[in-house]
Amino acid sequence: MNTLLKYLLILFFAHAAMAQNGVQFEEIGFEQAIAKSRTARKPVFYMIYATWCPHCEKMRQQVFTDPKIGAYFNSHFINVLVDGEQGEGPELRKKFGVKAFPGLLFIDEQGTLLYSLNGEFKVDDLLAEAANAMVPEKQLPYLKAAFDADPSNAEKCLAYLITLRKGSDRKALSPAAHKYLATQSDSQLPSTINWRIIANAVTDINSREFQYVLSHQEQFAAVASPARVQRKIGNIVTELLEPYVASLDSLGYKSKRQIVKSMRLQKADxxxxxxxLMLAEHTNNWAAYRKAAEEGVEKYVWGNQKIIKEIANTYLQHLADTERLSYAIKWVKHALELMDSYDGNIILSKLYLKVNDRSNAITYARKAKELTRNLGWNSQEADALFKELNIN
Structure with a gap:
């Protein structure tokens, strides 16, 4: 066997072994990864994971072990695995704007971000995105430079935003969107492409563009749809309020809440x-919870039996005043009118028991038990109620 043939066979079997084993990840520092990138003349691929993230674990076990993924990634990238919450992980997340796990980054030998993704991917979808990351015209630096050179060009703006959105949250898109939208007059805003830019990248509830959407909903509905306009309103309210609820910042929430209420829209309200309700429950502010519930249940969720039962159950768990519990009783009876349910009858029986109305408590406990018989369900909770009520 000649030397060339031996060499080709060695390369073939080495490549096959790498593919069979999936992606060959290294756990090395950023500077070392960049140095290897320069030497090998190929980009760095980072998977930034969290130990508690099920999507990360699924990709490590089912996607990065795939032979096709292994063959492509091992031949095209320096592959690096980083715990996003340990060591360099937090710094890398901040540097490259990783807001969700897993964060998937493609970085060149200069340390420049070429392409980024977040979330769980299937094998073929990840291969397609990795191929995109290797095409200069599809990379973030190229798309940004093209847009910056022609900021009034809607197509270039949208192309940049779509790629940026793959690995960033909506707030990261906002500066580019506003740079483009500043070139558009109010009357130019309601177009199909401008709507796509607004819908994907405008996050400031006080911005000119969003305020124009609010005051011209029919025009935007004509180029998108009424449902999409309402969804955008919902998204921008959620993006404004949710961080304050998540951080239990009652004062910050109160100031932003006033902005939303000033919109005077049913969707926003x-x-x-x-x-x-969420903030009051998480801060154990039951006075605020009951105030919100008693003002809003019939106005906002009267047709949703599931949410009504959840609110009533919270009353059952945390409130003792008979007058307050009478609201919950009224709500659950309405929920049962919308749809008879085992859990609704259980909650109502417990509410009646809590206000010392034994007769009605027995009635709804029996209804719950009857439903378990008819449907073949576990009757453990109903049995416990029967025992507490001393009935059989």
Missing amino acids: SLVFSYD
Whole structure:
């Protein structure tokens, strides 16, 4: 066997072994990864994961072990695995704007971000995105430079935003969107492409563009749809209020809440109602919870038996005043009118028991038990109620 043939066979089997084993990740520092990138003349691929993230684990076990993924990534990239919460992980997340796990980054030998993704991908979808990351015209630096050179060009703006959105949250898109939209007059805003830019990248509730959407909803509905316009309103309210609820910042929430309420829209008010309840529950502010519930249940969720039961159950768990519990009783009876349910009858029986109405408590406990018999369900909770009520 001649030397060339031996060499080709060695390369073939080495490549096959690498592919069979999936992606060959290294756990090395950023500077070392960049140095290897320069030497090998190929980009760095980073998977930034969290130990608690099920999507990360699924990709490590099912996607990065795939032979096709292994063959492509091992031949095209220096592959690096980083715990996003340990060591260099937090710094890398901040540097490259990783807001969700897993963060998937493609970085050149100068340390410049070429392309980024977040979330879980299937094998073929990840291969397609990795191929995109190797095409200069599809990379972030090229798309940004093209847009910056022609900021009034809607197509270039949208192309940059679509690629940026793959690995960034909506707020990261906002500066480019506003740079383009500043070149558009109010009357030019309601177009199909401008709507796509607004819908994907405008996050400031006080911005000229969003305020124009609010005051010209029919025009934007004509180029998008009424449902999409309402969804945008919901998204921008959610993006404004949710961080304050998540951080339990009652003062910050109160100031932003006023902005949303000033919109005077049913959709916005309904979201405020939900966030009012959530924040009050998470901060154990039961006075605020009952105030929000008693003002809003019939106004915003009267047709949703599931949410009504959840609110009533919260009353059952945390409130003792008979007058307050009477609201919950009224709500659950309405929920049962919308749809008879085992859990609704259980909640109502417990509410009646809590206000010392034994007769009605027995009635709804029996209804719950009857439903378990008819449907073949576990009757453990109903049995416990029967025992507490001393009935059989």
